[in-house]
Amino acid sequence: MLKLLILSSEADQYARLIELANLPDLEIVNDPTECDILLGEPRKIRDALPQLNHPKWIQSIYAGVESLVETSQRRDYILTNARGVFGGLMSEYVFGYMLAHEKGIFERFKAQQAKKWERFESGLLRGKTLGLLGVGSIGAHLAGTAKHFGMTVWGYTRESETSKCVDRYFHPAEMESDGLPWAQEHVPAIQKFAKGLDFLVVVLPRTKDTDRIVDASLLEALPQHAVIMNVGRGNAVDESALVDALEQEKIAGAILDVTTQEPLPEKHPFWTTKNLLLTFHTSALSYPEDIANLFIENYILYIEGRPLKYQVDFERGY
């Protein structure tokens, strides 16, 4: 009999869903010292790690597992994270805000408040270019929605080229000529990527390689009408460079679901930065129904001795 410990504020709901599945040889327990398998929130699991006697497999209910891959933590188990379930949720969020920007939803509301019948033209997603900084399973889903709306999709990614909906890939190692042969100017691929975008959506995990990848030079490379969104982790953005870019109108807007400090401190400039919207880390919540299905699927693989889905590489960090 395998023993499962659930560490989540929604543990009851997870237990109910898993019990409904009648999985063979599985018992839900409350004692960390006797469990073989854990399902839960990474921080709660991190706090329990030292007490575990024989953890074999841990399933995170979040995509981001940075608190479990720190080098100081034990790594004597298989870690799997939640993937493949957030794409649709993220598409709703990302396209909701991109469309709100194009349709001028706030501007039209102001016109209504002023009782002005103002027929200024809406912008369109159709024909515009979406850049994905990070093309994992979420990025691939966003790319599919972008195609539905007639957009061009560019992806900047370390290696994977898994989505057919991405029209053009850029990679960190490349240097690209700027299209002016006589100038022989070579720019980093990430700047070449940024220059062609109308929207930049950051969907990166927190790793040392993603720290402040959105810096002053990248913000400088974006067109002035561009809008940036961060739905990954706050570490990816140089926050003071972003404030400068927005206040100086070097870009048109930012929508941030994540920040380096959460909750955002009261004195942080982001609360009042021009054209910046905060959404308080709500872009894609983990729904127990989704994650329980993922756990059930992985549990079947586990007892059959087959490789689990979405295994985390501790070194890489995702």
Add this chain to the structure above:
Amino acid sequence: MLKLLILSSEADQYARLIELANLPDLEIVNDPTECDILLGEPRKIRDALPQLNHPKWIQSIYAGVESLVETSQRRDYILTNARGVFGGLMSEYVFGYMLAHEKGIFERFKAQQAKKWERFESGLLRGKTLGLLGVGSIGAHLAGTAKHFGMTVWGYTRESETSKCVDRYFHPAEMESDGLPWAQEHVPAIQKFAKGLDFLVVVLPRTKDTDRIVDASLLEALPQHAVIMNVGRGNAVDESALVDALEQEKIAGAILDVTTQEPLPEKHPFWTTKNLLLTFHTSALSYPEDIANLFIENYILYIEGRPLKYQVDFERGY
């Protein structure tokens, strides 16, 4: 040589696009008395109708042609309207506002203004039901986008069942039992349709049959959390019934692109009705590139003597 008159505030742009196509036997003229073909805005064309000596074919650049199908007008020509080009534009608008509602875009902005890190849960389109009142080419496109977001789609339509993305159709003639066999209560199909919806999107042309189709009884049938959008014509909505339903919170919101009087008079209650957003008839503008392509396609059919696309039935009104 066929003579084309263009009546639009963007006539120059249309002329340029059509000239680029090098259509055979076609000359663009300025004199209404000598033209065979017209391309333009329905109201401008209506004003010119009495001066025309031998109109053969008129292509409207809008979908709505009510000013050309009034019984007092001449009908001695083929009228075609613009269809098949607004679906994508309407999807951007409709899903922009539906997502803004689900994601609480205005509420989150208020929380930011109050400097409150408020993590209230977003709603999801996934799993919700979109009802289309009218399933023409725009409705069919909206249905496809709804499917992309994992929604169920119901359609209420006079006869056509053209979209495979509509999960269930309702028709005016039907009476449906209310699912309670012992009660034997029969309700009109439109109320049965309304009862199952999270969003009701009205995409109807202006005809005598669509006058105030959204009345107090339909609004009463909608669930309290439902949101209604009108992207068709203002005549479809009983405006005072809608004000009552919103003020009494019988439904959760309304987004109106069209109203019976446009521009909306300054004293109209809609400006300040609770949970009502106005967008000033901007949901889908006619882009000359789209409409010129449609004209060019129809012109080729015309000179080949074949049936034109999107012919309007004067009696039906669309």
